[in-house]
Amino acid sequence: MHIGGVRTALYAYLYAKKNNGTFILRIEDTDKNREVDGSIAHIMESLSWLGLTWDFGPDKPGLFGSCLQSDRLDIYKKYAQQLVDKGLAYPDPYTSEQLEQFRKEATEEKRPFLFRKHRPDTYETWDGTKPLRFKVPEVKRYKWHDEVRGDLSAGEEMLDDIIIMKADGYPTYNFAHIIDDLEMGVTHVMRGEEFIASTPKFLSLYDALEIARPIFVTLPPIMGPDGKKKLSKRDGAKDLLEYKNEGYLPAAMNNMLALTGWNPGGNNEIFTMSELVEKFSLDRIQRSGGAFNEEKLLHMNKEHLKSLSGEEKISYFIDALPESTKTLPGYSTEQASKLAVVVFERAALKKEITQAAEVGEYDWAFSDPEYEKTLLQWKNDDSLQEALPRLENVHKLLEDADFSSTEAIKSAVWTYAEETGKGEVLWPLRVALSGRQQSPDPFTLAYILGREKTLVRIAHACDKISG
């Protein structure tokens, strides 16, 4: 499932929830040649990840029967026979070679291909072995209303004798979706703009079957990074579950997906799922296509990460840590949990935490750091020796200090640091504890390490300078 398909599902879900409607996951598996093993499970997993739960689906049939079209062949056959009986459908007598020839002629003469120009005068009884074509009863200009695009219309060139039942007994999408919408009580048809052109064909079918039209909602296309072409695999369109694996939150993905092609107006852009349900409306769906902005998705993930509970943050963080970190000598879940809470805000994505861990950014929490002693020298100092008395003093201050919180540790050292110079004191302290040029502040480091390790590392740094 790619971004575009998921967004369509999301909009349908939001609209259904907002209006106390029913959300049905219908599997349109009428092309057995293109069927891919496991794709239904994959679709269900994708929708489940985003929390788009269906009222009826492949695993939950309704009163209307199965949600798999391949289980419903008798129903399509019944409606097809109705059209045959009315004289509105007939078997296609041509071979595929002949059809190909007709199309070729049309292209060469620069006119649209219309099967109805080749409609036979007489035909045999339909026995199910030949494709069944709909005999469009009235060739005319069709007008219809679209909730997003407004009033639309198309000329006679768009009406044709389309195939409704294939030679293998399966219906085409063009026919099956209309029958199922009727049988399942579907009220709203939301789909991409590629279906605008074929809508007149559908309208003529509704008329022939004497059923009411649904409400049409055309969704804008999602474009590739260049903003011009429709998003495709070639542009790096990813499967939805790849985003899951990278650590994106479903809430962030829903938020971003919802805002790609729709917006509630106003300046706020960060919404929870329930806010989206509450605000969603068809009249604010965008007309023109837009690119799916991955940078903004990252930003949204960061925002949604903030509203995670402490427990959730810890498991998100631990889940992101690679084996190389988890096998460090001092690694423990407790230690990782302490680290998670303070380091969490620095990352926007699980992938970033993993990468940071892989280059050793968090190793100080689980093993004694190794570093060049020259790193202990503050940039304004002339020699490394100047750091020694300061570290010794900090060691003394921390021996009896309160280690119950970051703030408590800070207050034990702060006065001395302000008197002596913050960089002069805090830089060597931070390096002594982390062994790194870049790290969280020294009070946070000391809090996570605890008094014993903190004092050992400061003493070790002093030894390095003296030795």
Added chain:
RNA sequence: GGCCCUAUCGUCUAACGGCUAGGACACAUGGUUCUCAUCCAUGAAAUCGGGGUUCGAUUCCCCGUAGGGUCACCA
């Protein structure tokens, strides 16, 4: 080629005829900070072109231009 759709900062978009065209992401600069990140402030950045209607057009109409869709025993 026929039919159809679309057009505001680089990107996503707001402004349902009327403030200096607003916000977000990204970008740049400055500030806070021992470092990195965060955070805060500031800045640069747009109505595709041409007509028309109107006191007044991003908005309504027409023509161009550009982009997109569609013309399957695919959905």
